Structures are given as C-alpha cells and as structure tokens.
Amino acid sequence: MIPSFSGFGLGLRKPHYDDFLDHCVSVDFLEVISENFMVDGGRPRAILRDIRARYPVALHGVSMSVGSADGLDQAYLARLRALVNDIEPLFVSDHLSWSRIDGFSSHDLLPLPYTQEALDVVCANVDRAHTALGRSMLIENPSTYIDFAAAEMTEWQFIDALCARTGCGLLLDVNNVFVSASNHGFDPIAYLDALPLDRVRQIHLAGHSRGEHLLIDTHDQAVPPSVWHLYAHVIHKLGPVATMIERDDAIPPLADLLAELSIARGIAAGNIEEAA
Amino acid sequence: MSLLALQRDMRDWLVREDLIAAGRMGASAGPGLVVYQNNYRAQLVECLESSFARTRAWIGDEAFFHSAVHHIESVPPSSWTLDAYGRDFPATLARLHTQDPEIGEIASIELGLEELFVAADSTVIALEKLDNIDWDRAVLTFALSTRFLELRTNAFAIWSALVDEKEPPVSRNLDAPQVVLLWRQGEKCRMRPIDDAECQALRDLRSGMSFGALCRDVTLFCGEQKGVALVGQWLGLWLSDHLIVAIKDDWSAQPRTSSYL
Numbered sequence: 001m002i003p004s005f006s007g008f009g010l011g012l013r014k015p016h017y018d019d020f021l022d023h024c025v026s027v028d029f030l031e032v033i034s035e036n037f038m039v040d041g042g043r044p045r046a047i048l049r050d051i052r053a054r055y056p057v058a059l060h061g062v063s064m065s066v067g068s069a070d071g072l073d074q075a076y077l078a079r080l081r082a083l084v085n086d087i088e089p090l091f092v093s094d095h096l097s098w099s100r101i102d103g104f105s106s107h108d109l110l111p112l113p114y115t116q117e118a119l120d121v122v123c124a125n126v127d128r129a130h131t132a133l134g135r136s137m138l139i140e141n142p143s144t145y146i147d148f149a150a151a152e153m154t155e156w157q158f159i160d161a162l163c164a165r166t167g168c169g170l171l172l173d174v175n176n177v178f179v180s181a182s183n184h185g186f187d188p189i190a191y192l193d194a195l196p197l198d199r200v201r202q203i204h205l206a207g208h209s210r211g212e213h214l215l216i217d218t219h220d221q222a223v224p225p226s227v228w229h230l231y232a233h234v235i236h237k238l239g240p241v242a243t244m245i246e247r248d249d250a251i252p253p254l255a256d257l258l259a260e261l262s263i264a265r266g267i268a269a270g271n272i273e274e275a276a
Numbered sequence: 277m278s279l280l281a282l283q284r285d286m287r288d289w290l291v292r293e294d295l296i297a298a299g300r301m302g303a304s305a306g307p308g309l310v311v312y313q314n315n316y317r318a319q320l321v322e323c324l325e326s327s328f329a330r331t332r333a334w335i336g337d338e339a340f341f342h343s344a345v346h347h348i349e350s351v352p353p354s355s356w357t358l359d360a361y362g363r364d365f366p367a368t369l370a371r372l373h374t375q376d377p378e379i380g381e382i383a384s385i386e387l388g389l390e391e392l393f394v395a396a397d398s399t400v401i402a403l404e405k406l407d408n409i410d411w412d413r414a415v416l417t418f419a420l421s422t423r424f425l426e427l428r429t430n431a432f433a434i435w436s437a438l439v440d441e442k443e444p445p446v447s448r449n450l451d452a453p454q455v456v457l458l459w460r461q462g463e464k465c466r467m468r469p470i471d472d473a474e475c476q477a478l479r480d481l482r483s484g485m486s487f488g489a490l491c492r493d494v495t496l497f498c499g500e501q502k503g504v505a506l507v508g509q510w511l512g513l514w515l516s517d518h519l520i521v522a523i524k525d526d527w528s529a530q531p532r533t534s535s536y537l
Contacts, residue, residue, distance in 0.1 A: 035357055040420075041397035043463040063356040069280035076356040101283040105353045106290055107361075108315050110283075111308075118279050145308030146301065150277065183308075213307040 002136050002169040002201050005029065005056070005090055006240035008261050008268075010254075011247060012051065019254045021050055026258065029090055031202075031244055034061040037087075038079040048087060058091040058202065058242070059083065060171075063105070066125045066139065067098030067112045077132040084133055090242070091202055093138035093171045094129075096122065096159065113148035114158040119165075126166040138201055139163075140171035143179040143208075143217035155180070156194040163199045170196065173204040173246075174230045175223070179215045192234045200238050205231060205264060206246040220249035223260055232267045243268065290316045291352045320348045320361060327362040327390055330438045331369070331383045335376075343372055359394070362387055378447040381431030382438075385467070388425050388458050392465045395421035398521040400462075406515075410525055412488030416481050417522035418514075421460040424475065426453050432469060461518045474510055486526060487511075 007028025012020065019025060030051060037048045051057060063076065084092060097109035112118045130136050141159060153161075163170060172195065181188035205228075207221030223231075223245065235243070245260045266272030277285075277300065285297035290313055298309050324344045325332060332340040347368040353361045366387055370380030398419040430448050437444035455475045458467045470478070477490055487507075495503030514520045 038357070039359075039394035042392075042394040042460065044394060045397075046463060067279075069278070069283055073356055098283060100356070101280070101287055103354050104287050104291070105356060106287070106316055107319055107353055107358050108312060110286055110312065113279070113282060115279070121279055145311045146305045147308075148282075149302045149304070211311060214311060216311060 001167075002091070002138065004201060004240040005242045007056075007242050008265050009055075009058070009242060009244040010257050010261065011060075011244060012057075013247065013251050015251045016254045016257075017047055020054070021047070024054075025254065027055065027261070029056040029058060029242055029244070031058040031060050031246070034059040034080060034083060034092070034094075035063050038076075038083050045086075052087050056090045057087055058093065059087065059089040060140075061092070061094040062109065063099060063107070064094040064125075064129060065098045065100040065105075066094060066096065066122050066129065067110075067118065068100050068125065069098075069121055070101060072125050072128055072132075073100065074132075077129065081133050084135070091138050091169070091171070092133060092135065093140055093202065095140045095142050096155075096162070097142045109142055111142065111144040111146050111148070112158075114151040114153045114155055116152055119153075119158055119161055122162055123165045126162065126168050130166065130168070136167055136169060138169040138171040140173050140204065141176050141180075141195075143173070143176035143183075143215075145183055145214050145216075147184045154186075154191075154194075156191050160194070160196045163196050168199075169201040170199040171202045171204065172200045172234070173206070174234065175204065175206040175208055175219075175227045175246075176217060178227050178230055179208050179217050182215045188230055189233060192230060192237075197234070197237055198239070200241055203231070203235070203238075203241055203243040204246045205243065205260070206248075218249060219247055222252075222256070223263075228263065228267065231264065232273070235268050236270075286312075287352075289313065292349075317348060319358070320353065321345070323358050323361050324365055327359075328365060328383050328386050330386055330435055331379065333438050334382055334434060334444070335373075335379055343369055346372060359390070362390065376447065377449070378429040378431045378434055381427050381429050382435050384425060384427075385431060385435045385456070388423065388456075389465050389467065392421055392423075392458055392460050395460055398460075398518070400518050401515065401520055401522060403515075405523070409523055411491075412486070413526050414487040415484065415524045415526040416487060416514075416520050417524065418478070418482055418519055419459050419461075419521050421458070422478075422482070422519060423458050424478075425456045425458060427456060428453050432456055459517070459519055466517065473506070477507075477510060 009027045009029035009031060012030040012032045037044050095109045098112060099106045099108060099110055177188045177191055181191060205223045206219045207223055209216045209218040243264050245257050247257060285300050288294035288297040289309055321344050347365055351364050366380045366383040369383050373379040428450055430445060430450060434444045454469055456467055457470045480490060491507050494507050498506060
C-alpha cells in the first residue's frame with residue numbers, strides 16, 4: 001500500500017516560483033507537472049531542487065499514457081525514473097487516459113472505453129510503470145467528453161478493478177467527477193460512494209467552464225460550490241489524505257489560492273459545512 | 277472495435293479531421309470529439325506562439341497563425357514532451373517563406389535558446405586548477421550545452437533588435453554565412469557571433485585536438501606573436517564565459533594538423 005500523507009497543498013506554477021522560494025508559504029506539500037522537469041538540466045531542475053529542499057513534492061504526469069494499446073514509452077519511463085530518484089517525491093501520479101499511439105502524441109488526456117480489453121491494457125501498463133519506477137503510482141480519474149457505447153463497465157468499476165489488480169493508489173479529482181457526471185448524466189455522489197476510497201491518497205480540487213454542450217475541465221477558475229459540496233461529502237469518508245488546489249490557467253495571485261486552500265482545511269476539519 | 281483501432285480512429289480525427297473515423301465512435305460522440313479537437317489544435321498553436329514569440333513579432337500574428345496551422349496539419353506531434361513540438365517549425369517556416377529566409381533563421385535562434393535553457397548542466401572549472409597545466413598536452417572539454425548555428429541572413433541582428441525592442445534592420449542575405457555560438461553559463465543562456473577562425477578552433481578542440489596543436493596551427497597561419505595573442509585571447513574568453521568545463525593533461529596528445537589551415 002502507498003503510504004498516506006495528510007496535508008494541504010498547491011500545484012506549483014511559474015508565476016508563484018519566487019513566492020515559494022523567497023518566503024515560507026503555509027502549505028504542507030507542492031505538486032509539480034513531472035514533464036516540465038524531465039529535462040537534462042538548467043533552471044527548471046535547479047528550481048525544483050530548491051523547492052524540494054523546502055517542501056514535500058508530488059510528481060504529477062500528463063504524458064505517461066497508461067491507456068495506450070501499444071504500451072508505454074520506455075524513454076519516458078527512464079526520464080521519469082531519473083526525476084523520481086532525484087526528487088524522492090511524496091507521490092507519482094498520472095491519469096486514467098491515453099495520449100499516444102503509433103508514435104503520435106496528442107498531448108491531451110484522451111478517454112478510454114471502459115471495456116475488459118482496455119482494463120487489461122491499462123493494468124499491464126501500470127504494472128510496467130511500477131516496475132520501471134520502482135514504486136507504485138496514483139492514477140487520477142479523468143474528466144471526459146465522450147461516453148463510449150461499447151463500455152462494459154462504469155468508470156468507478158473500472159477504477160476499482162484497476163486498483164485491485166495493480167495495487168495502484170487513487171488520485172481523486174473531485175472536479176473531474178463533477179464534470180464527467182454532468183457530461184454523461186450520472187450521479188456524482190453515487191460515483192464517489194462506489195470508489196475504493198481506501199486507495200485514495202491525494203485529492204485535486206479545481207474549477208471548470210461551461211462549453212456549448214459540455215462542461216470543460218479548464219482549471220482556470222476558482223473551485224465552484226458544486227465541487228466543494230462533493231469534497232465535503234467525500235473527505236470525511238477518507239483516511240489521511242493530501243488535498244490540493246489545482247489551477248493551470250488564469251493563474252491568480254498566490255493569496256487567492258491560499259484562501260481556497262483555507263476553505264478546504266475548514267471543510268476537512270468540520271469547521272465549514274460547505275463553501276458558498 | 278479493438279482499443280488499438282479506436283485509438284487510431286481518434287488520432288485520425290485529431291490530425292486530419294477524418295469524419296469516417298469519427299463516425300465509428302458513435303453519433304453521440306460528436307460534441308465531445310469537437311472538444312478534443314479544439315483542445316488538440318489550441319494547445320499546439322499556443323505551444324508554437326510561446327516558443328517563437330520573436331518570429332511572431334517579425335512576421336505578424338496572421339502570417340504566424342497560418343504558418344502554425346500549416347505546421348500542425350503537416351507535422352503531428354510525436355514526442356512525449358510538448359516542448360519538442362517546435363523542433364521542426366523553423367524548417368516549416370523556411371519551406372513556407374522561401375523569399376524571406378530570415379524568418380526560418382529567427383525561429384532557429386529561438387529554438388536554439390529554448391533547447392539551451394534545459395540543456396545538461398556543466399561544472400565550472402576552478403581557476404586554481406589552471407596553475408600546473410601543461411598547455412601543450414592539454415585537451416579541453418567544453419560545456420555540454422555548446423552548439424553552433426549557421427545563418428545566411430542578418431537574422432541575428434533582427435532577433436537582437438526585437439529582443440531590445442528597437443527598430444529591426446531590413447532583412448538581407450549575408451555575403452558569407454555567419455556562425456553564432458550558443459551555450460549556457462550557469463542558468464543564463466548566452467549567444468554571440470564568432471568569426472571563422474574561432475569557430476574552426478572550437479570545432480577542432482571539441483573533436484579532441486590538444487591545445488598545443490591548436491597553438492601551433494594558429495601561429496603557423498598568423499605568425500608567432502599574433503597567433504599566441506589570439507589563442508590567449510580565446511582561452512581567456514572561453515574560461516570567463518564558462519565554456520571550458522574541464523582540462524585534461526593528455527599524455528597521448530600528439531601534435532597534429534587541424535583543418536584550421
């Protein structure tokens with residue numbers, strides 16, 4: 001089992017590098033996008049080492065492509081392993097999605113049909129990743145815009161089977177649950193209650209936007225009440241867990257994100273019923 | 277449909293808007309497929325805009341956007357890192373703008389700097405280690421980030437003016453190619469044009485020639501006094517710029533003729 005970590009953190013983004021390097025910011029951990037630091041050298045690696053000297057760091061990837069039918073990219077795994085060895089992260093995570101096939105890389109988190117074949121592929125890839133990295137990963141539930149007619153199981157059944165077969169942990173993105181539930185018409189509370197909650201080691205909280213037909217997982221807005229509501233529902237069912245605000249676009253001043261993190265702390269402590 | 281077939285259909289939809297492939301994913305997938313395709317294209321355009329800001333400033337937003345769209349349609353991304361997507365963009369620009377060769381070269385400068393930013397780190401040589409060196413047998417090791425860029429236009433002058441927010445010169449072809457040396461000094465990306473002699477000296481030393489052999493070649497070509505002064509000037513510059521990261525006393529180093537002559 002992946003060890004638990006209890007605390008509240010943020011995704012580290014460029015506009016806030018100096019804040020974290022020059023001041024003691026009240027967070028328990030930081031999460032970085034792995035690929036931004038899987039480079040040979042230079043300022044990005046130097047910054048990450050400085051950050052790591054001050055805060056626990058979680059590595060969150062977007063390009064492993066655990067759903068690729070033609071397997072994982074060995075060069076990618078080697079670079080990620082080198083970064084893991086260098087940083088000794090709290091967690092290593094990536095998404096339940098695919099981005100690469102036949103040498104093409106979409107650089108987007110593309111959806112999987114929840115079939116037995118896809119489950120076998122993802123389990124085999126996650127097993128290979130565990131071996132290559134020398135540790136178990138967290139897999140994040142995705143936000144999706146397509147519901148494949150060929151699906152043979154629900155997303156939560158797929159995740160439950162994946163965790164059971166590979167021993168991976170779960171990075172629960174509460175915003176993704178809300179976005180997918182809205183897009184595909186399922187009950188997000190039922191989804192959360194059906195997950196293997198004992199596997200959850202980290203939580204993402206984020207905002208989304210309304211597209212023409214669908215909710216879009218844009219991470220460019222504050223966490224909305226609908227997502228706080230789901231967080232309040234699930235946090236008390238979990239054991240010690242690392243909760244963080246994930247913001248990728250329209251990055252606000254750090255103080256705004258810390259204020260959101262205070263709401264998460266309040267909800268988790270039972271001091272705030274739910275954010276307005 | 278197998279997972280592999282579905283993923284190939286999705287790729288074909290993203291890369292070339294293949295409606296037959298999209299149709300195989302079901303009628304209800306339509307709105308979602310549009311979202312994925314928008315994300316795919318927007319992300320690649322944004323990547324190119326971010327990596328080639330000076331090139332964009334030089335050719336204008338509209339021409340840049342059309343070039344980016346052409347690139348996205350003809351060169352699908354293949355690396356795990358989005359940072360690699362710009363690698364072929366200077367070549368695309370050169371093909372698209374044959375009458376304006378400086379455009380591709382400005383993009384090459386930007387690409388070179390971006391690659392330099394994350395190139396492998398090198399250690400700095402301590403000056404006290406220079407005391408007991410037998411320079412005749414010394415073999416120099418240069419920073420791993422060191423690279424050369426050959427330009428046939430005044431792209432470097434244009435790029436420099438754009439960086440300094442000054443009026444760029446009119447583009448023109450050079451009488452002879454200009455070589456620009458790129459390297460990283462600590463975390464700082466450095467770049468400067470070098471003349472043919474320094475370029476050849478660096479190429480020879482990087483291919484393993486001893487410092488003594490270089491001195492002999494240069495003095496043969498320039499004369500004793502001028503040659504020694506020139507090599508001494510280069511050495512001082514390379515050391516202060518942190519281009520030299522190691523000096524090995526190579527007993528096997530034999531005088532040999534370089535391509536300098």
